Amino acid sequence: MSQHTDHKRIDVPHGQGQYPVFIGQGLIAQPAVWAEHLSKQVLVITEDDVASHYQASIEQALSGLCAFEVMSVPAGEASKSVAQWSAILDRLVSMNAQRDVTLIALGGGVVGDLAGFAAASYMRGVSIIQIPTTLLAQVDAAIGGKTAINHPMGKNLIGAFHAPKAVIIDTATLATLPDRDYRAGLAEVIKYGAIGDIALFEWLEAQADALNQRDEMALQTTIETSVEAKKSVVVRDEKESGERALLNFGHTFAHALEALTDYSTLRHGEAVAIGMVLATRLSERLGQVPNGTAERLKTLIENVGLPSECPASQSPEQIIERMRLDKKNKDNTIRLVLLSALGQAVVQPCSEETIALAFE
Numbered sequence: 001m002s003q004h005t006d007h008k009r010i011d012v013p014h015g016q017g018q019y020p021v022f023i024g025q026g027l028i029a030q031p032a033v034w035a036e037h038l039s040k041q042v043l044v045i046t047e048d049d050v051a052s053h054y055q056a057s058i059e060q061a062l063s064g065l066c067a068f069e070v071m072s073v074p075a076g077e078a079s080k081s082v083a084q085w086s087a088i089l090d091r092l093v094s095m096n097a098q099r100d101v102t103l104i105a106l107g108g109g110v111v112g113d114l115a116g117f118a119a120a121s122y123m124r125g126v127s128i129i130q131i132p133t134t135l136l137a138q139v140d141a142a143i144g145g146k147t148a149i150n151h152p153m154g155k156n157l158i159g160a161f162h163a164p165k166a167v168i169i170d171t172a173t174l175a176t177l178p179d180r181d182y183r184a185g186l187a188e189v190i191k192y193g194a195i196g197d198i199a200l201f202e203w204l205e206a207q208a209d210a211l212n213q214r215d216e217m218a219l220q221t222t223i224e225t226s227v228e229a230k231k232s233v234v235v236r237d238e239k240e241s242g243e244r245a246l247l248n249f250g251h252t253f254a255h256a257l258e259a260l261t262d263y264s265t266l267r268h269g270e271a272v273a274i275g276m277v278l279a280t281r282l283s284e285r286l287g288q289v290p291n292g293t294a295e296r297l298k299t300l301i302e303n304v305g306l307p308s309e310c311p312a313s314q315s316p317e318q319i320i321e322r323m324r325l326d327k328k329n330k331d332n333t334i335r336l337v338l339l340s341a342l343g344q345a346v347v348q349p350c351s352e353e354t355i356a357l358a359f360e
């Protein structure tokens with residue numbers, strides 16, 4: 001596994017070209033690395049909590065390079081709304097933004113998805129630079145070009161594929177990230193290991209203590225490896241017609257758990273951690289992975305401080321009933337991502353009776 005030297009650049013190809021992902025400590029304050037991706041007119045979209053930490057740094061970095069304005073939305077999932085999307089479009093119109101305007105998304109997955117969808121829709125698509133500030137957004141949401149806002153009837157119901165111009169991952173921003181949000185991001189990293197990279201999985205097992213201490217070297221390696229993992233999937237399946245679905249490992253259970261707990265009790269990554277254990281237990285019950293695999297995953301999840309068991313308030317029946325509503329279902333069977341080995345995943349249609357085995 002590669003070790004950190006200064007900053008790293010990973011190029012991610014997509015349908016219309018490619019974009020660089022820069023990974024390094026203190027990159028917001030080093031615009032020389034990424035300034036070539038700016039245009040003359042810039043709108044920074046951030047949210048209030050992130051702004052309190054990083055608005056001054058981004059303003060300092062941009063001053064003298066372009067004309068820019070900063071717009072901040074309230075922190076939290078509720079900002080992925082039609083109302084906030086519309087407010088961004090209003091702001092772009094009021095600043096007389098032209099087709100060459102560049103948006104910058106400075107924040108976690110919420111800001112990235114919201115600003116990304118605004119960029120996808122304004123004038124049929126303008127440039128966006130993603131500066132993800134949560135571990136989840138750095139290893140997952142900012143890579144791959146999916147953007148979305150929520151509809152009152154469902155999460156991410158309104159969205160578009162819109163590749164960023166560049167992604168700037170400043171690992172120094174993780175220093176201020178609350179503990180639960182940091183650990184929630186680790187769940188997606190564990191997912192990459194479980195579905196496609198046994199070496200990453202074993203490395204995470206060995207580095208759990210370093211990750212718990214947010215050790216800089218361990219983080220650099222974790223983020224670089226995760227970006228490569230997400231890249232390799234989205235490059236082969238940009239629009240999620242096949243292989244990209246493997247990234248939903250643990251997510252069908254997770255979405256049901258999140259919905260049943262009103263998106264307020266569990267962080268997405270925490271629900272994914274529980275969902276991955278359930279999916280692995282089911283894979284084990286079906287004889288696809290050796291006995292003990294689910295226990296091994298559970299141990300890693302617990303060692304990085306994530307929950308591994310369903311909240312007692314949620315019954316298997318309720319969870320399965322809710323899974324039926326998942327938008328990725330086809331032909332009344334529930335399509336789950338299961339393991340065929342630790343480090344290898346498959347999409348499998350499952351009946352509800354089969355899914356119940358995950359809870360035994």
Ligand SMILES: NC(=O)c1ccc[n+]([C@@H]2O[C@H](COP(=O)([O-])OP(=O)(O)OC[C@H]3O[C@@H](n4cnc5c(N)ncnc54)[C@H](O)[C@@H]3O)[C@@H](O)[C@H]2O)c1
Pocket residue numbers: 047049050053075076077080107108109110111113133134135136137140141142143144145146147148156173174175176177178181184268
């Ligand atoms: N587009 C995709 O491919 C994709 C993939 C995964 C998730 N998502 C979306 O991402 C969202 C979740 O993202 P998230 O977990 O980053 O949530 P988030 O953006 O709400 O951030 C989590 C919390 O961390 C705070 N925060 C962010 N950066 C901080 C920092 N550096 N220091 C201190 N506090 C900071 C925020 O204020 C917030 O309270 C969901 O809406 C999900 O649908 C999108």
